Amino acid sequence: GAGVSQSPRYKVTKRGQDVALRCDPISGHVSLYWYRQALGQGPEFLTYFNYEAQQDKSGLPNDRFSAERPEGSISTLTIQRTEQRDSAMYRCASSSGLRNTEAFFGQGTRLTVV
Protein backbone atom coordinates (compact mmCIF):
# COMPACT_ATOMS: atom_id res chain seq x y z
CA GLY A 1 0.00 0.00 0.00
CA ALA A 2 0.93 3.61 -0.29
CA GLY A 3 0.96 4.43 3.40
CA VAL A 4 1.77 2.97 6.78
CA SER A 5 -0.73 0.28 7.62
CA GLN A 6 -1.68 -0.75 11.14
CA SER A 7 -3.83 -3.63 12.24
CA PRO A 8 -6.17 -4.13 13.84
CA ARG A 9 -7.75 -0.68 13.76
CA TYR A 10 -9.67 -1.43 16.94
CA LYS A 11 -8.96 -3.99 19.62
CA VAL A 12 -10.98 -4.70 22.74
CA THR A 13 -9.37 -7.12 25.14
CA LYS A 14 -9.94 -8.33 28.65
CA ARG A 15 -7.58 -7.36 31.40
CA GLY A 16 -4.79 -9.88 31.73
CA GLN A 17 -4.79 -10.94 28.08
CA ASP A 18 -1.84 -10.41 25.75
CA VAL A 19 -2.24 -8.33 22.60
CA ALA A 20 -0.12 -7.90 19.49
CA LEU A 21 -0.35 -4.80 17.35
CA ARG A 22 1.02 -4.84 13.85
CA CYS A 23 2.63 -2.14 11.75
CA ASP A 24 3.47 -2.41 8.06
CA PRO A 25 5.66 0.58 7.12
CA ILE A 26 5.99 2.27 3.77
CA SER A 27 8.05 0.06 1.47
CA GLY A 28 11.72 0.91 1.67
CA HIS A 29 11.48 2.91 4.87
CA VAL A 30 14.29 1.85 7.16
CA SER A 31 13.15 3.70 10.28
CA LEU A 32 10.07 2.72 12.26
CA TYR A 33 8.62 4.28 15.40
CA TRP A 34 5.91 3.42 17.89
CA TYR A 35 4.00 6.05 19.84
CA ARG A 36 1.20 5.81 22.38
CA GLN A 37 -1.50 8.44 22.74
CA ALA A 38 -3.77 8.51 25.74
CA LEU A 39 -7.05 10.41 25.60
CA GLY A 40 -6.47 14.16 25.74
CA GLN A 41 -2.72 13.82 25.36
CA GLY A 42 -0.27 14.07 22.51
CA PRO A 43 1.53 11.02 21.15
CA GLU A 44 4.36 9.78 23.38
CA PHE A 45 7.42 7.99 22.05
CA LEU A 46 7.72 4.30 22.84
CA THR A 47 10.46 2.81 20.69
CA TYR A 48 12.47 3.18 17.47
CA PHE A 49 13.93 0.74 14.97
CA ASN A 50 16.55 1.25 12.31
CA TYR A 51 16.16 -1.71 9.95
CA GLU A 52 15.73 -4.65 12.34
CA ALA A 53 17.72 -3.12 15.17
CA GLN A 54 15.83 -1.65 18.08
CA GLN A 55 17.86 1.49 18.64
CA ASP A 56 15.87 3.04 21.44
CA LYS A 57 13.26 1.50 23.71
CA SER A 58 13.45 4.11 26.41
CA GLY A 59 9.78 5.01 26.07
CA LEU A 60 8.40 1.54 26.75
CA PRO A 61 6.62 2.00 30.10
CA ASN A 62 7.50 -1.36 31.68
CA ASP A 63 8.59 -4.88 30.84
CA ARG A 64 5.10 -5.94 29.76
CA PHE A 65 5.72 -3.96 26.59
CA SER A 66 8.00 -5.25 23.86
CA ALA A 67 8.49 -4.67 20.16
CA GLU A 68 10.24 -6.43 17.35
CA ARG A 69 10.98 -5.95 13.69
CA PRO A 70 12.73 -9.19 12.77
CA GLU A 71 13.19 -8.66 9.03
CA GLY A 72 13.48 -4.90 9.02
CA SER A 73 9.99 -4.38 7.67
CA ILE A 74 6.82 -5.30 9.59
CA SER A 75 6.90 -4.58 13.30
CA THR A 76 4.85 -5.98 16.15
CA LEU A 77 4.22 -4.25 19.46
CA THR A 78 3.22 -6.76 22.12
CA ILE A 79 1.62 -5.95 25.45
CA GLN A 80 1.50 -8.80 27.93
CA ARG A 81 -0.99 -9.10 30.78
CA THR A 82 -2.85 -6.00 29.68
CA GLU A 83 -4.16 -3.54 32.24
CA GLN A 84 -6.85 -0.90 31.93
CA ARG A 85 -4.23 1.84 31.94
CA ASP A 86 -2.87 0.41 28.68
CA SER A 87 -5.99 1.63 26.88
CA ALA A 88 -4.86 4.18 24.30
CA MET A 89 -4.29 4.83 20.62
CA TYR A 90 -1.08 3.16 19.46
CA ARG A 91 0.51 4.88 16.49
CA CYS A 92 3.21 3.62 14.21
CA ALA A 93 5.27 5.80 11.88
CA SER A 94 8.02 5.20 9.36
CA SER A 95 10.59 7.32 7.59
CA SER A 96 13.24 6.81 4.96
CA GLY A 97 15.95 7.09 7.59
CA LEU A 98 17.76 9.93 5.92
CA ARG A 99 18.46 12.94 8.07
CA ASN A 100 15.57 15.33 8.52
CA THR A 101 13.08 13.25 6.57
CA GLU A 102 9.40 13.23 7.38
CA ALA A 103 7.84 10.54 9.54
CA PHE A 104 4.60 9.16 8.05
CA PHE A 105 2.00 7.89 10.48
CA GLY A 106 -0.43 5.03 10.20
CA GLN A 107 -4.11 5.23 11.14
CA GLY A 108 -3.38 3.87 14.59
CA THR A 109 -4.79 1.02 16.64
CA ARG A 110 -7.32 1.94 19.31
CA LEU A 111 -6.80 -0.47 22.21
CA THR A 112 -9.43 -0.78 24.91
CA VAL A 113 -8.77 -2.99 27.92
CA VAL A 114 -11.92 -3.92 29.82
Add this chain to the structure above:
Amino acid sequence: AQRVTQPEKLLSVFKGAPVELKCNYSYSGSPELFWYVQYSRQRLQLLLRHISRESIKGFTADLNKGETSFHLKKPFAQEEDSAMYYCALSGLGGSNYKLTFGKGTLLTVNP
Protein backbone atom coordinates in the same frame (compact mmCIF):
# COMPACT_ATOMS: atom_id res chain seq x y z
CA ALA B 1 14.17 17.41 29.61
CA GLN B 2 12.35 18.41 26.48
CA ARG B 3 8.80 19.61 26.68
CA VAL B 4 6.20 21.12 24.35
CA THR B 5 3.34 23.20 25.72
CA GLN B 6 0.20 24.06 23.83
CA PRO B 7 -1.76 26.24 26.22
CA GLU B 8 -5.09 26.07 24.40
CA LYS B 9 -7.00 22.79 24.27
CA LEU B 10 -9.76 24.36 22.18
CA LEU B 11 -9.77 27.29 19.78
CA SER B 12 -12.82 28.49 17.91
CA VAL B 13 -12.80 31.17 15.22
CA PHE B 14 -15.04 32.31 12.42
CA LYS B 15 -14.25 31.73 8.77
CA GLY B 16 -12.07 34.52 7.43
CA ALA B 17 -10.70 35.48 10.85
CA PRO B 18 -7.00 35.23 11.68
CA VAL B 19 -5.93 32.27 13.74
CA GLU B 20 -2.89 31.66 15.92
CA LEU B 21 -2.19 28.37 17.66
CA LYS B 22 0.38 28.78 20.38
CA CYS B 23 3.31 26.50 21.05
CA ASN B 24 6.13 26.93 23.54
CA TYR B 25 8.97 24.53 24.07
CA SER B 26 11.86 23.77 26.35
CA TYR B 27 14.96 22.00 25.10
CA SER B 28 18.59 22.22 26.13
CA GLY B 29 20.02 22.48 22.65
CA SER B 30 18.93 23.34 19.13
CA PRO B 31 15.62 21.67 18.41
CA GLU B 32 13.76 21.10 15.22
CA LEU B 33 10.12 22.19 15.47
CA PHE B 34 7.12 20.77 13.64
CA TRP B 35 3.39 21.20 13.37
CA TYR B 36 1.35 18.03 12.77
CA VAL B 37 -2.35 18.04 11.90
CA GLN B 38 -5.05 15.41 12.17
CA TYR B 39 -8.24 16.03 10.20
CA SER B 40 -11.37 14.13 11.17
CA ARG B 41 -10.99 10.39 10.50
CA GLN B 42 -7.58 10.85 8.91
CA ARG B 43 -4.11 9.99 10.06
CA LEU B 44 -1.68 12.31 11.74
CA GLN B 45 0.32 14.15 9.09
CA LEU B 46 3.09 16.71 8.94
CA LEU B 47 1.88 20.23 8.20
CA LEU B 48 5.15 22.13 8.31
CA ARG B 49 8.59 22.20 9.90
CA HIS B 50 10.68 25.20 10.79
CA ILE B 51 13.74 24.27 8.76
CA SER B 52 11.69 24.31 5.56
CA ARG B 53 10.45 27.85 6.14
CA GLU B 54 7.46 27.06 3.93
CA SER B 55 3.87 28.18 3.94
CA ILE B 56 1.54 25.20 3.74
CA LYS B 57 -2.20 25.69 3.16
CA GLY B 58 -1.68 29.33 4.10
CA PHE B 59 -0.15 28.45 7.48
CA THR B 60 3.21 29.76 8.62
CA ALA B 61 5.22 29.30 11.78
CA ASP B 62 8.34 31.12 12.86
CA LEU B 63 10.78 29.76 15.38
CA ASN B 64 11.49 32.37 18.06
CA LYS B 65 14.43 31.11 20.06
CA GLY B 66 14.32 34.03 22.47
CA GLU B 67 10.75 33.27 23.49
CA THR B 68 11.13 29.52 22.81
CA SER B 69 7.97 29.62 20.74
CA PHE B 70 6.78 28.22 17.44
CA HIS B 71 3.29 29.61 17.00
CA LEU B 72 1.22 28.57 13.98
CA LYS B 73 -0.56 31.37 12.14
CA LYS B 74 -2.97 31.82 9.29
CA PRO B 75 -4.38 35.21 8.30
CA PHE B 76 -7.77 33.97 7.06
CA ALA B 77 -9.10 30.71 8.49
CA GLN B 78 -11.16 28.35 6.34
CA GLU B 79 -13.72 25.78 7.47
CA GLU B 80 -11.50 22.99 6.13
CA ASP B 81 -8.81 24.05 8.62
CA SER B 82 -10.90 22.55 11.42
CA ALA B 83 -8.71 19.82 12.87
CA MET B 84 -6.50 18.79 15.77
CA TYR B 85 -3.09 20.46 15.66
CA TYR B 86 -0.01 19.17 17.47
CA CYS B 87 3.24 21.00 17.93
CA ALA B 88 6.29 18.73 18.21
CA LEU B 89 10.02 18.92 18.55
CA SER B 90 13.00 16.71 17.96
CA GLY B 91 16.65 17.15 18.71
CA LEU B 92 19.19 17.77 15.99
CA GLY B 93 21.92 15.22 15.51
CA GLY B 94 21.81 11.85 17.23
CA SER B 95 18.37 12.18 18.79
CA ASN B 96 16.62 13.60 15.77
CA TYR B 97 14.36 10.60 15.39
CA LYS B 98 12.34 11.07 18.56
CA LEU B 99 9.40 13.46 18.48
CA THR B 100 8.05 15.09 21.63
CA PHE B 101 4.49 16.28 21.12
CA GLY B 102 2.32 18.80 22.87
CA LYS B 103 -1.17 17.85 24.00
CA GLY B 104 -2.75 19.41 20.93
CA THR B 105 -5.21 22.18 20.13
CA LEU B 106 -8.58 21.44 18.56
CA LEU B 107 -9.31 24.20 16.06
CA THR B 108 -12.89 24.76 14.99
CA VAL B 109 -13.58 27.21 12.18
CA ASN B 110 -17.21 28.24 12.17
CA PRO B 111 -19.06 29.34 9.01
